[in-house]
Amino acid sequence: MTSLPAKARDEVLVLPQPYLLFLGDTTEAGYAKTAFGLRDWARDKCVGEFACAGATVTTGLPRLTFSEARAKGARSLVIGVANSGGTIADNWIDPLVEALEAGLDIVSGMHARLTDVPILRATAERLHRRLIDVRRPPQKIPVGTGRKRAGKRLLTVGTDCALGKKYTALAIAQGFQARGIDSDFRATGQTGIMIAGGGIPMDAVIADFAAGAAESLSPDAAAGHWDIIEGQGSLLHPAYAGVSLALLHGSQPDVIVMCGEVGRKTMLGHPEFAVPSIEETIDINLRLGSRTNPAIRCGGISLNTSSFSADEAERVIAAESERLGMPVADPIRGGAAFERLLESCLA
Amino acid sequence: MTSLPAKARDEVLVLPQPYLLFLGDTTEAGYAKTAFGLRDWARDKCVGEFACAGATVTTGLPRLTFSEARAKGARSLVIGVANSGGTIADNWIDPLVEALEAGLDIVSGMHARLTDVPILRATAERLHRRLIDVRRPPQKIPVGTGRKRAGKRLLTVGTDCALGKKYTALAIAQGFQARGIDSDFRATGQTGIMIAGGGIPMDAVIADFAAGAAESLSPDAAAGHWDIIEGQGSLLHPAYAGVSLALLHGSQPDVIVMCGEVGRKTMLGHPEFAVPSIEETIDINLRLGSRTNPAIRCGGISLNTSSFSADEAERVIAAESERLGMPVADPIRGGAAFERLLESCLA
Numbered sequence: 001m002t003s004l005p006a007k008a009r010d011e012v013l014v015l016p017q018p019y020l021l022f023l024g025d026t027t028e029a030g031y032a033k034t035a036f037g038l039r040d041w042a043r044d045k046c047v048g049e050f051a052c053a054g055a056t057v058t059t060g061l062p063r064l065t066f067s068e069a070r071a072k073g074a075r076s077l078v079i080g081v082a083n084s085g086g087t088i089a090d091n092w093i094d095p096l097v098e099a100l101e102a103g104l105d106i107v108s109g110m111h112a113r114l115t116d117v118p119i120l121r122a123t124a125e126r127l128h129r130r131l132i133d134v135r136r137p138p139q140k141i142p143v144g145t146g147r148k149r150a151g152k153r154l155l156t157v158g159t160d161c162a163l164g165k166k167y168t169a170l171a172i173a174q175g176f177q178a179r180g181i182d183s184d185f186r187a188t189g190q191t192g193i194m195i196a197g198g199g200i201p202m203d204a205v206i207a208d209f210a211a212g213a214a215e216s217l218s219p220d221a222a223a224g225h226w227d228i229i230e231g232q233g234s235l236l237h238p239a240y241a242g243v244s245l246a247l248l249h250g251s252q253p254d255v256i257v258m259c260g261e262v263g264r265k266t267m268l269g270h271p272e273f274a275v276p277s278i279e280e281t282i283d284i285n286l287r288l289g290s291r292t293n294p295a296i297r298c299g300g301i302s303l304n305t306s307s308f309s310a311d312e313a314e315r316v317i318a319a320e321s322e323r324l325g326m327p328v329a330d331p332i333r334g335g336a337a338f339e340r341l342l343e344s345c346l347a
Numbered sequence: 348m349t350s351l352p353a354k355a356r357d358e359v360l361v362l363p364q365p366y367l368l369f370l371g372d373t374t375e376a377g378y379a380k381t382a383f384g385l386r387d388w389a390r391d392k393c394v395g396e397f398a399c400a401g402a403t404v405t406t407g408l409p410r411l412t413f414s415e416a417r418a419k420g421a422r423s424l425v426i427g428v429a430n431s432g433g434t435i436a437d438n439w440i441d442p443l444v445e446a447l448e449a450g451l452d453i454v455s456g457m458h459a460r461l462t463d464v465p466i467l468r469a470t471a472e473r474l475h476r477r478l479i480d481v482r483r484p485p486q487k488i489p490v491g492t493g494r495k496r497a498g499k500r501l502l503t504v505g506t507d508c509a510l511g512k513k514y515t516a517l518a519i520a521q522g523f524q525a526r527g528i529d530s531d532f533r534a535t536g537q538t539g540i541m542i543a544g545g546g547i548p549m550d551a552v553i554a555d556f557a558a559g560a561a562e563s564l565s566p567d568a569a570a571g572h573w574d575i576i577e578g579q580g581s582l583l584h585p586a587y588a589g590v591s592l593a594l595l596h597g598s599q600p601d602v603i604v605m606c607g608e609v610g611r612k613t614m615l616g617h618p619e620f621a622v623p624s625i626e627e628t629i630d631i632n633l634r635l636g637s638r639t640n641p642a643i644r645c646g647g648i649s650l651n652t653s654s655f656s657a658d659e660a661e662r663v664i665a666a667e668s669e670r671l672g673m674p675v676a677d678p679i680r681g682g683a684a685f686e687r688l689l690e691s692c693l694a
Contacts, residue, residue, distance in 0.1 A: 146585025146617055207557045207590045208550035235592075238493025238639050242593030243554045249588055270493055273638075284634070291620075292585050 010140040011216035014198040015132060016075035016105050018044075020066070021059060023051040024092050026081045032057045034109060034191060035080025041170050041195045047072040049080075052095060057081075066095075066102035076105040076132070078194060086111045097123050105130040109190035134190045137205045137213065144211030144250050146292050151221030154299065154345055155253035155289075156231040159281045161240065161268050163261040164331070165231035166192050168302040171331035172257065173228040175342045183226035186217050188247060192230045202232050202243055210243060214250025229253065235284050236276040237267060245288060252293040255345050258282050261304040262316055278324065299345035300327035357487035358563035361545040362479060363422035363452050365391075367413070368406060370398040371439050373428045379404045381456060381538060382427025388517050388542045394419040396427075399442060404428075413442075413449035423452040423479070425541060433458045444470050452477040456537035481537045484552045484560065491558030491597050493639050498568030501646065501692055502600035503578040506628045508587065508615050510608040511678070512578035513539050515649040518678035519604065520575040522689045530573035533564050535594060539577045549579050549590055557590060561597025576600065582631050583623045584614060592635060599640040602692050605629050608651040609663055625671065646692035647674035 019042075021035045029036070038046055039059040048064035051057075059080075064072065077099040083089050088096075088110065096106060096114075100123045108114050114131035115121050124131050154172060156165040166189060173185040185192070187199030205213045218227040229251050233240030260278050267273040282298050289296040303320060305313035313330060317337050321328040327344045329337035366389075368382045376383075385393055386406040395411035398404070406427075411419070424446040430436050435443075435457065443453060443461075447470045455461050461478035462468050471478050501519060503512040513536060520532035532539070534546030552560045565574040576598050580587035607625050614620040629645050636643040650667060652660035660677060664684050668675040674691045676684035 144586030146620055203553075203555035205554050206550075207552050207554045207593065208587060210554045210589045211586045235635070236638055238596055239491030239558045240555060241596055241635070241638075242557045242589040242591075244589075245582075245592045246554065246589030249585055273493055287631070288582070288588070291583055291588075 011138055011142065011213070012198055012200055013132070013134060013138055013193055015107055015134070015194065016130070017197045018047050018074055019076055019078045019107070020064060020069035020074040020104065021046055021049040021061065021080040022077050022095075022099075023049055023055050023057055023059070024081045024083070024089060025052040025054040026057045026083075027055065029057050031083060032059070032081045034078070034082070034194060035059050037191055038078065038080060038194060042197070045197060047074045050077065050095070052091060066099045066104060070103045074104060076107045079106070079108040079110060082110060088112050088114070088117055093117065093119060096120055100124055100127055100129045103129075105132060107132045107134060107194065109134045109194060111135070134193045135201055135204055137201055141200070141205060141209040141216060142212045143209060144215050146249070148252065148293070149215070149218070149220045150223060151218075151225040151227065153218050153227045153229060153251055153253045154255040154257065155229045155248065155251045156259055156302065157244070157248065157256050157281070157285050158231060158234050158259040159236070159275050159278060160234050160261070160264060161237065163259055163264065164302060164304040165259045168257060168259050168331050169228045169230045170195065171338070172342065172345065175338070176226055176228065176346075179342070181226060181346070182222065182224060183228055186227050186229040188217065188230045188232050202247055203240070207242065207246075210246030211250035214247045218251060231259070234276075234281065235288065236281060238270055238273055248285060248289050249292045253289060253296055254293060255297060255299040256282070256285050256289065257299050257302050257341070257345065258285070259302045259304070263307055298326065300329070300341040302341070303328055303330050305330045305333065358485055358489065358560070359545055359547055360479070360481060360485055360540055362454055362481070362541065363477070364544045365394050365421055366423055366425045366454070367411060367416035367421040367451065368393055368396040368408065368427040369424050369442075369446075370396055370402050370404055370406070371428045371430070371436060372399040372401040373404045373430075374402065376404050378430060379406070379428045381425070381429070381541065382406050384538055385425065385427060385541060389544070392544060394421045397424065397442070399438060413446045413451060417450045421451060423454045426453070426455040426457060429457060435459050435461070435464055440464065440466060443467055447471055447474055447476045450476075452479060454479045454481060454541065456481045456541060458482070481540045482548055482551055484548055488547070488552060488556040488563060489559045490556060491562050493596070495599065495640070496562070496565070496567045497570060498565075498572040498574065500565050500574045500576060500598055500600045501602040501604065502576045502595065502598045503606055503649065504591070504595070504603050504628070504632050505578060505581050505606040506583070506622050506625060507581050507608070507611060508584065510611065511606045511649060511651040515604060515606050515678050516575045516577045517542065518685070519689065519692065522685070523573055523575065526689070528573060528693070529569065529571060530575055533574050533576040535564065535577045535579050549594055550587070554589065554593075557593030558597035561594045565598060578606070581623075581628065582635065583628060585617055585620055595632060595636050596639045600636060600643055601640060602644060602646040603629070603632050603636065604646050604649050604688070604692065605632070606649045606651070610654055645673065647676070647688040649688070650675055650677050652677045652680065
């Protein structure tokens with residue numbers, strides 16, 4: 001997020017980096033997904049981890065005290081775990097207070113708010129430290145304008161929720177950077193925001209400002225610069241399509257990458273709704289997206305093949321590419337198929 | 348809004364009626380649009396008006412003191428005027444306090460919040476009176492489910508903002524009621540909410556809950572009952588399309604009525620965007636709306652012909668009806684064309 005102009009700081013969350021990862025007293029790896037995601041996708045922004053007594057989960061990063069982390073440049077402690085209730089555990093409070101006292105801000109994506117814990121709030125106020133909730137959007141989001149911005153944009157879109165739009169955007173941004181292309185991952189959900197070090201939680205923005213939020217997220221940039229924007233929901237989702245459309249209009253993407261999952265028949269949490277076809281979902285995205293960028297095109301398909309063996313996945317990917325007449329890849333598997341997808345996006 | 352179930356009261360605003368209309372010290376009719384709208388569309392819910400010394404504007408309703416209004420059954424004082432700054436004028440404060448003391452709640456659609464005036468807030472708290480801001484959505488809006496609800500629904504949609512979606516919905520609801528059809532006008536904007544006595548300000552809902560809000564607004568009803576839902580924005584609006592799509596999906600309309608304005612070439616406030624054609628806007632609404640109601644159809648077109656003479660309007664309406672092959676009417680002009688539009692919606 002280094003390319004965001006200073007004025008955007010009121011319109012887009014900007015997190016203090018680098019991070020120290022807080023693991024609490026976690027003994028189940030499944031509760032530490034955020035910490036693992038940060039280790040995997042923002043390794044250079046993490047100086048180490050901190051765990052309470054009793055924790056057995058580790059990211060493998062150096063285990064540091066708060067002062068050690070501060071001395072290594074850490075600016076915030078990121079809550080990298082959840083407990084089963086999604087709350088702030090009682091035995092986390094003392095270490096969180098110590099982190100503030102050591103000079104770290106605290107970043108959280110939990111449902112429970114840090115500022116609702118009186119001792120944390122009081123300590124942060126006394127020491128002028130920040131308690132940052134990445135679920136809460138910034139305060140000064142403008143209404144959308146539809147104005148065409150300089151630079152290039154790619155948006156991941158999908159047939160449903162939770163099938164790889166964030167992962168695909170991260171992998172594409174990494175692939176572009178590996179080719180020396182000036183690009184930024186732009187985050188629209190809480191995990192992505194922590195990885196990027198900033199962004200806007202699109203689902204939490206007031207509806208009238210949602211397209212404006214998406215506009216703020218990918219501001220004017222150099223002509224050859226790419227913003228790779230994390231998609232949300234689906235235009236054909238019965239509950240969240242409005243968020244997806246505002247994100248599409250405000251992002252004004254030059255390229256969309258369509259994300260689907262092999263074998264998913266019905267919408268997650270809405271079993272009475274069939275997952276729409278990839279072709280239909282591409283068509284409706286291009287049609288609606290052309291309103292703010294008439295040059296919009298589909299760069300290819302990102303297929304989540306996690307339920308398949310490597311051989312099966314390769315067959316399915318090849319067959320889908322043949323059927324749809326465009327590049328298809330599973331970014332997690334990478335390989336030549338993914339390289340072709342990247343080439344197509346850049347073509 | 349009498350048919351809203353009790354549980355909906357946490358999900359939908361419900362205003363205390365009947366009203367006393369507050370005119371302040373207004374001397375310009377243009378600032379009293381809300382009061383005139385309530386007089387014209389909710390006459391049976393207005394016991395009278397109250398004006399401060401110096402006011403020259405009147406709705407023609409009986410001028411009452413707060414006690415007289417209370418004795419006639421009034422339950423709230425509605426701020427029916429705006430001043431040029433959209434603020435609460437200093438010389439309104441004393442009468443507003445008196446209204447609370449006389450037993451009236453206060454309803455406002457102004458940008459300035461009643462609760463930000465300390466004496467109003469303190470008085471309301473002391474007397475257990477409510478200060479209701481119709482720009483603020485209720486607190487317990489659920490996420491959308493897409494579940495098909497009983498009863499019938501009509502949604503007004505449009506090519507742009509501010510061209511007659513509220514007016515059209517009100518006229519259709521009135522037309523249905525005149526034919527003895529059990530129906531309710533469902534409001535999604537502040538003026539509509541005051542007229543209906545309740546509703547949800549769709550533009551102020553958090554994006555993730557927007558479709559859920561629309562679902563709450565038109566709950567299950569008897570098979571022959573119609574909800575006539577006030578539309579918002581346009582699916583082709585660069586800033587507000589997300590709101591329109593959430594409202595379309597959550598309303599799951601059986602019938603849409605497309606609202607356009609003759610002669611409007613560019614989007615209001617977005618002159619670089621052409622107004623889409625009526626045919627294109629109908630097509631995209633039917634296509635996206637079919638996701639939550641596969642039986643969706645277009646009942647006809649509501650054409651705002653306010654810039655034309657009566658003769659010209661009649662010619663344009665006939666020509667558009669011929670061209671589009673469906674009923675076209677200007678609800679403000681009414682007449683046989685509007686009757687044909689109503690018939691088509693009910694067909």
